[in-house]
C-alpha cells in the first residue's frame with residue numbers, strides 16, 4: 449500500500465494549514481495507558497509531536513485523538529509572518545559516507561521508518577489575533593493527560609538589542625500562557641533563518657539575557673528551550689549550566705543543518721539557502737548521541753533540566769533509543785506526517801512510556 453502523506457508538500461504552508469491533515473484511514477482505538485508526569489505535569493504518555501507539523505487546532509486535535517500526548521503548537525511570533533515560497537519540504541536521500549550533502553528525491557523509501565526529509569519554511573506565523581484565540585480552542589479540545597506546548601520566537605532585525613529580542617520573546621510567551629499553554633517553548637534555534645533568531649542558543653550569555661526576560665513573563669508555567677547541535681561538549685555544558693534554574697528543560701535537536709541539493713548540484717531551496725535543516729532517519733543517530741551527552745552533563749552537574757528528545761523518531765525502536773539515552777519525553781517532528789499511528793503503536797508496545 450502506498451504511503452498517505454498528511455501534509456501536501458506541493459501546496460503552500462497556508463493551504464495546508466487551512467486544509468488540515470489528510471489521513472487514509474479513520475483513527476484506530478488508542479490504548480489506555482497509566483498516567484506519568486513530564487515537567488511535573490500529568491501525562492498519559494511521554495510521547496508527542498515537536499514544533500512544526502501542527503500549526504493550528506485543525507492539525508493538533510486530530511493528532512491528539514491519535515494518542516500523541518505532548519502536542520507542540522508550531523512556533524508563533526508577535527506579528528504575522530509569511531512562509532518562504534515553495535518548495536518548503538522535500539524528501540532526501542542520504543549521501544555516502546553520511547555527513548555531506550543530502551539529495552532531493554521524489555521517491556522516498558517505501559518503508560516510512562526510513563524516510564528523511566528537509567524543510568525550509570522561514571518560521572511562518574499567523575497573526576497573534578488568530579493564534580491567541582486558536583491556542584484557547586486547542587487547549588479546550590485536549591483530554592486530561594495531554595499537554596499543550598506553545599513554541600514562540602522573537603522577530604529580530606539586524607539592529608535589535610538583546611533586550612528587544614528578550615521583550616518580544618516574553619510578549620509571545622505571556623500571550624501563549626494567557627491563552628492556555630501548559631508549557632511554553634522558546635525556539636532559540638531555527639536552521640533556516642539568517643538572523644539571530646536562528647543561532648541564539650550558541651551564545652550562552654546572550655541566551656541568558658533573553659531567557660531571563662521570558663522567565664519573568666511566565667510565572668509558574670514551565671519553560672522549554674529548543675536548541676540544536678553544539679560544536680563542542682564544553683559549549684553544550686556551558687549552555688546547560690547557564691540555563692539551569694531559568695528553564696525546566698531542553699528540546700533537542702532542531703534539525704541538523706546540511707547542504708540540500710538536486711543531483712545536478714542545484715540547491716534545493718534556492719541559491720540563498722545552500723544549507724537547511726535535515727530531519728528524519730538521517731539525523732536519528734546523531735540526535736541520540738546528543739541526548740546522551742546532555743544527560744551526562746545534567747547528571748555530572750546535578751542540573752534540574754528535563755530532556756524532550758527530537759530527531760528521527762520514526763519507529764518504536766527509535767523511541768526506545770531515546771529513552772535509553774536519558775530522554776524524559778520523545779517528540780516526533782516529521783514522522784507523524786506519514787505515520788499518524790506511531791503513538792498508538794508505541795503505546796501498545798510500551799504502555800509505561
Ligand SMILES: Cc1cc2nc3c(=O)[nH]c(=O)nc-3n(C[C@H](O)[C@H](O)[C@H](O)COP(=O)(O)O)c2cc1C
Pocket residue numbers: 498499500501522523537567569571599635637674701702703726727728729731758759760761779780781782783
Ligand atoms: C513542517 C515542519 C516545520 C517545522 N517548523 C519548526 C518550527 O517552527 N519551530 C521549531 O522549533 N522546529 C520546527 N521544525 C523542526 C522540528 O521541531 C524537529 O526539530 C525536526 O523536524 C527534527 O525532528 P524529526 O527528525 O523527527 O523530523 C519543523 C519541522 C517540520 C517537519
